[in-house]
Amino acid sequence: MDWGPLFTNSLEAAIGPVAITYCLAAIGLNIHFGYTGLLNFGQAAFMAIGGYGLGAAVVTFGVPFVLALLIGFGGTAVLAVLLGLPTLRLRTDYLAITTLAAAEIIRQVLGSLTLEPWLGGKDGRQGFAATVRDLNPFSGPVDLGIVGFRPFDAWVILIGWLAIALSCLVVWLLMRSPWGRVLKGIREDEDAVRALGKNVYGYKMQALMLGGLFGCVAGFMMGVSRSSVVPDNFQTDLTFFAFCVLLLGGAARVFGPVVGAILLWGMLNVLGNFFGQATSGPNPIIPTWIMDSNQSSLVRFIVLGIALMLLMIYRPQGIFGDKRELAIHAR
Amino acid sequence: MPAETTIDPATAFAGIPRSPGSAKSDPILVAEHINRHFGGLTAVDVEHLQVQRGVITALIGPNGAGKTTFFNVLTGFDRPDSGEWRFDGQSLKGMPAYRVARSGMVRTFQLTKALAKLTVLENMRLGATQQRGERLVNAMFRPRWRQQEKEITERAYGLLERFQLAGMANEFAGSLSGGQRKLLEMARALMVQPKLVMLDEPMAGVNPALKQSLLGHVRSLPDDGMTVLFVEHDMDVVRDISDWVVVMAEGRIISEGPPTSVMGDQRVIDAYLGAHHDAPLTVEEEEQVLREAEQIEAVRAEETRE
Numbered sequence: 001m002d003w004g005p006l007f008t009n010s011l012e013a014a015i016g017p018v019a020i021t022y023c024l025a026a027i028g029l030n031i032h033f034g035y036t037g038l039l040n041f042g043q044a045a046f047m048a049i050g051g052y053g054l055g056a057a058v059v060t061f062g063v064p065f066v067l068a069l070l071i072g073f074g075g076t077a078v079l080a081v082l083l084g085l086p087t088l089r090l091r092t093d094y095l096a097i098t099t100l101a102a103a104e105i106i107r108q109v110l111g112s113l114t115l116e117p118w119l120g121g122k123d124g125r126q127g128f129a130a131t132v133r134d135l136n137p138f139s140g141p142v143d144l145g146i147v148g149f150r151p152f153d154a155w156v157i158l159i160g161w162l163a164i165a166l167s168c169l170v171v172w173l174l175m176r177s178p179w180g181r182v183l184k185g186i187r188e189d190e191d192a193v194r195a196l197g198k199n200v201y202g203y204k205m206q207a208l209m210l211g212g213l214f215g216c217v218a219g220f221m222m223g224v225s226r227s228s229v230v231p232d233n234f235q236t237d238l239t240f241f242a243f244c245v246l247l248l249g250g251a252a253r254v255f256g257p258v259v260g261a262i263l264l265w266g267m268l269n270v271l272g273n274f275f276g277q278a279t280s281g282p283n284p285i286i287p288t289w290i291m292d293s294n295q296s297s298l299v300r301f302i303v304l305g306i307a308l309m310l311l312m313i314y315r316p317q318g319i320f321g322d323k324r325e326l327a328i329h330a331r
Numbered sequence: 332m333p334a335e336t337t338i339d340p341a342t343a344f345a346g347i348p349r350s351p352g353s354a355k356s357d358p359i360l361v362a363e364h365i366n367r368h369f370g371g372l373t374a375v376d377v378e379h380l381q382v383q384r385g386v387i388t389a390l391i392g393p394n395g396a397g398k399t400t401f402f403n404v405l406t407g408f409d410r411p412d413s414g415e416w417r418f419d420g421q422s423l424k425g426m427p428a429y430r431v432a433r434s435g436m437v438r439t440f441q442l443t444k445a446l447a448k449l450t451v452l453e454n455m456r457l458g459a460t461q462q463r464g465e466r467l468v469n470a471m472f473r474p475r476w477r478q479q480e481k482e483i484t485e486r487a488y489g490l491l492e493r494f495q496l497a498g499m500a501n502e503f504a505g506s507l508s509g510g511q512r513k514l515l516e517m518a519r520a521l522m523v524q525p526k527l528v529m530l531d532e533p534m535a536g537v538n539p540a541l542k543q544s545l546l547g548h549v550r551s552l553p554d555d556g557m558t559v560l561f562v563e564h565d566m567d568v569v570r571d572i573s574d575w576v577v578v579m580a581e582g583r584i585i586s587e588g589p590p591t592s593v594m595g596d597q598r599v600i601d602a603y604l605g606a607h608h609d610a611p612l613t614v615e616e617e618e619q620v621l622r623e624a625e626q627i628e629a630v631r632a633e634e635t636r637e
Binding site for chain 2: 181187195
């Protein structure tokens with residue numbers, strides 16, 4: 001077993017662009033689900049609108065990069081309103097179903113043949129990250145001792161973590177305010193909040209929109225780090241992995257999504273590397289009758305699934321959750 | 332709340348006829364022709380009701396009389412099929428629940444709605460209206476709401492002291508006992524600074540010791556210029572604290588008057604015990620009653636799903 005690369009690879013993955021993308025998506029979900037109690041299963045849609053807003057605006061219409069970002073934000077806000085108007089009056093589970101369906105509809109539409117001249121069909125849009133590439137201050141590979149990144153990756157990671165830091169600051173500022181208090185009240189019992197004279201529907205809409213905007217940033221991140229957006233990036237499992245990140249770190253905690261993203265992607269890589277090495281070579285550590293090297297990359301998801309189940313059973317508040325809240329079962 | 336608006340119940344009700352829908356000297360709430368159907372069942376059918384300002388009015392009636400539904404309609408939590416009602420001269424018809432609350436008519440719930448994972452103090456602060464910090468544009472900038480938050484917190488502590496919850500201020504509301512939650516919910520409603528407090532079964536599930544203090548709190552509300560309308564099953568409570576009693580049965584108001592006279596009213600006794608309560612039920616009658624009860628349940632379940 002070669003522990004060096006296993007450790008290095010995992011650390012790189014834990015802070016890499018993918019982890020950043022999921023972290024940002026989970027920060028949005030934290031506002032939806034963690035603080036407001038809105039079960040949004042369509043975060044992938046907000047990410048898709050962000051990614052495509054940026055990609056299509058730059059590639060198809062030649063819009064300057066910064067303006068394209070604004071288009072992405074605008075598109076997300078419109079999506080939030082369109083999605084929220086009919087669904088925010090529904091009960092939580094109905095909201096979940098509708099948002100899930102909406103996300104699939106949007107993905108299908110984005111990849112549709114009719115829109116191919118503008119959105120590129122199944123191939124999506126490529127090569128819209130030139131502006132980011134041009135601004136890259138790193139001229140050579142960045143070596144941080146234990147981990148190292150190619151120049152563009154290092155630049156994207158730097159931007160990504162700055163975005164996460166800023167997002168966490170915004171969430172923290174908002175959730176200590178009376179506005180955040182109303183959201184938490186809605187999560188606990190919206191009728192009680194309504195009875196106190198708060199426009200619950202309006203607050204839910206604001207929360208949906210704000211969380212969606214963080215999803216949009218995640219979409220930018222995904223698009224820029226890969227220099228491409230394709231419809232298949234935005235499947236429903238994207239949303240569910242973002243939920244895993246949130247629950248792993250702890251919902252309704254500012255740093256929950258950050259811890260969750262680092263852990264989830266670190267763990268996936270540790271497991272992947274471990275099983276990969278343990279099943280490779282002429283005389284593998286794990287005998288082939290248990291698993292062969294082709295199966296090893298799938299086994300990590302099985303192990304991760306079990307780990308998540310155990311976490312939910314024994315520590316349902318997540319890594320960062322408040323234990324005091326656990327003692328409460330009554331509503 | 333100014334104390335000089337206190338109204339003496341005896342003079343307030345002098346010369347008021349003890350009949351359903353009677354006109355009051357200074358009504359704060361006037362309801363007319365309120366109808367609410369659940370499928371084929373008429374849950375509320377109130378021709379006329381006036382609630383006197385500055386006193387405690389009890390709304391009683393047997394199970395299924397439509398008291399809570401009537402409450403829900405008045406406070407905007409349910410929509411009537413028809414009807415008009417005015418609060419302090421302002422029509423509330425079609426107004427969403429949160430605006431009803433803002434206009435000064437605040438309710439509590441039969442099943443207490445303490446916000447379990449918020450602290451007692453946060454529950455209280457949430458009750459304050461017109462908070463600058465509750466607007467998204469101001470929320471991130473603490474200086475814009477810090478001063479107001481301080482004032483709200485002081486007011487919250489004042490009420491918590493009065494309701495003997497100050498020691499629990501930083502506990503999660505979910506860790507309170509059932510009775511304490513009732514206290515918290517009432518105190519939280521007072522944070523809204525209402526003119527009319529609507530209490531839905533404030534004494535349900537409260538232990539006898541706490542009941543006395545809760546009763547004291549309700550009784551003191553008119554002294555602070557508030558009007559109280561409450562639903563209650565416990566007749567001792569009703570006799571104890573209410574100045575006027577309205578009796579509902581099968582969705583209609585069947586009697587009104589001071590507690591003592593209402594409780595001797597033959598119509599009220601009939602409503603609670605059945606008109607032929609001395610004659611035993613036949614098997615067919617009993618089955619009929621059960622069938623009707625099941626139908627009502629089914630319709631209710633249907634409505635809540637929608």
